[in-house]
Amino acid sequence: MRKLLFSILFLLAFTSAFSQYKKEFGGCLGMSNYLGDIGGGIKQGRQNSFADLKWQATRFTINGYFRYKISKDFSFRGSLIYTRLSGDDKLSKNPARQARNLSFKTDLMELMGTVEWNFFQQTKMSPRTSIVSKSGKKRMDFRAYFFTGFGAIFFNPRAELNGKSYNLRPLQTEGTAYSPITWSAPVGLGFAYTINKKIRIGMDASYRFTGSDFLDDVSGRYKTSAKGSFNDAVQNPNDPKYALANRSPEVQTYQNDGNATANKAGVNYNSNLPYGANYDQYFDSKQNKTVGSLRGSNFDKDGYFLLNITAGYVLKGKNKYYQNKYRNIVNRRKVVKKKTRAKF
Numbered sequence: 001m002r003k004l005l006f007s008i009l010f011l012l013a014f015t016s017a018f019s020q021y022k023k024e025f026g027g028c029l030g031m032s033n034y035l036g037d038i039g040g041g042i043k044q045g046r047q048n049s050f051a052d053l054k055w056q057a058t059r060f061t062i063n064g065y066f067r068y069k070i071s072k073d074f075s076f077r078g079s080l081i082y083t084r085l086s087g088d089d090k091l092s093k094n095p096a097r098q099a100r101n102l103s104f105k106t107d108l109m110e111l112m113g114t115v116e117w118n119f120f121q122q123t124k125m126s127p128r129t130s131i132v133s134k135s136g137k138k139r140m141d142f143r144a145y146f147f148t149g150f151g152a153i154f155f156n157p158r159a160e161l162n163g164k165s166y167n168l169r170p171l172q173t174e175g176t177a178y179s180p181i182t183w184s185a186p187v188g189l190g191f192a193y194t195i196n197k198k199i200r201i202g203m204d205a206s207y208r209f210t211g212s213d214f215l216d217d218v219s220g221r222y223k224t225s226a227k228g229s230f231n232d233a234v235q236n237p238n239d240p241k242y243a244l245a246n247r248s249p250e251v252q253t254y255q256n257d258g259n260a261t262a263n264k265a266g267v268n269y270n271s272n273l274p275y276g277a278n279y280d281q282y283f284d285s286k287q288n289k290t291v292g293s294l295r296g297s298n299f300d301k302d303g304y305f306l307l308n309i310t311a312g313y314v315l316k317g318k319n320k321y322y323q324n325k326y327r328n329i330v331n332r333r334k335v336v337k338k339k340t341r342a343k344f
Helices: 002-016 095-100 230-235
Strands: 023-035 059-069 074-088 102-122 140-154 158-161 164-168 181-195 201-209 301-314 324-330 335-338
Touching: 023 074, 023 201, 059 102, 059 301, 074 301, 102 181, 140 201, 181 301, 301 335
Parallel strands: none
Antiparallel strands: 023 059, 023 301, 059 074, 074 102, 102 140, 102 158, 140 181, 158 164, 181 201, 201 301, 324 335
C-alpha cells in the first residue's frame, strides 16, 4: 500500500514538472490530535469540540508535498502524509470513560489533494535594508489561504495488553468488520512567506473529516454474542479476543461471585444517548456491562486536527508569464535578447 502511494505521488510530481506553471516541492512537520470516542472531557458523551481534546494525546505528523500554481489566487497541492493518532480513557475526567478503560494508537497513511484559495496577498513586505535583489527590489511576499480537498487514508488501530501490541481490526471487538481504508476531507487555513522568490516557509492548521467511525476501533455496542461480553473479559483477562473488547475489568473491583461491584457511574458508558435519558433501561440489575450494551457513539465519524510547519522550494521554469523581449541597442547592428522573469 505504501509503495503504491509513493508511486502515485512521484507520478504526479513528475508530470507537473512539464507544466507551464510554477512548481513548488516541500515538506511539513507538525502535531496531530484526535477527536473521537476514546478519552474526551468531563461531560457524559462526545462533545465534538475542543473540550474533548486531550493535549497529552498529541502526536506527530510528517508529509511531503508539491504545489501547482493554477493562477494568481488558486493553487493545487498534492500531499503524502504520515500521521500518528492516539487516545486513552485514562486521560478523561469522566468516571464512565475512565471505567470503560479503552485506549488505542494508529498510524495513518494519507494521499491528499487540496485546492488553496489565496484570500490575502501582500508583496514586497521586507524592508529595503533586509532581503533585497541586486536591483534593490524587495523580495519577500506574504499570502494567507483557505484550503479544502479530498483524499484517502489507510489506518490500523492497535492497543497494548500485558506489554504486547495487538491489531484490533482482526479481533472485531464490536463484532463488526470494517475497512482499513476510508476517505478524508480537510478544511483549514494557512499562511506563507516567500523569500527571494525561492524559499517558502509557513504554517497551516486543519481539521480532517473522515468516512469512518473506527479510527479508534470504537463505534457502537459491545459484541452481540457471548464473546467479548463483560463476564468473558473477567474470566479471560489475558486473552486479547476478550480482554481488548472490554477493558473495564482491568480497573474494576469484584465481589467473590465475580460480578462487578455496583458502581453505576463507573461502569456504564452511555456516550450516544441523549442527555437526560433513562440509562437504567440499557443495563441489568447488577450494573454489569451486558451483551450489546453501549461501547461508544455511532452518531459521528472520527476526525483529527493537524498543525504543520511548512518549508518548500519554488522551481522557476518557463511559464506563460515568461517572455522573450527584444530591443535594439543604439549604435549596434545586432539584436540582443532580453529576458523578463515572471512576477512571483
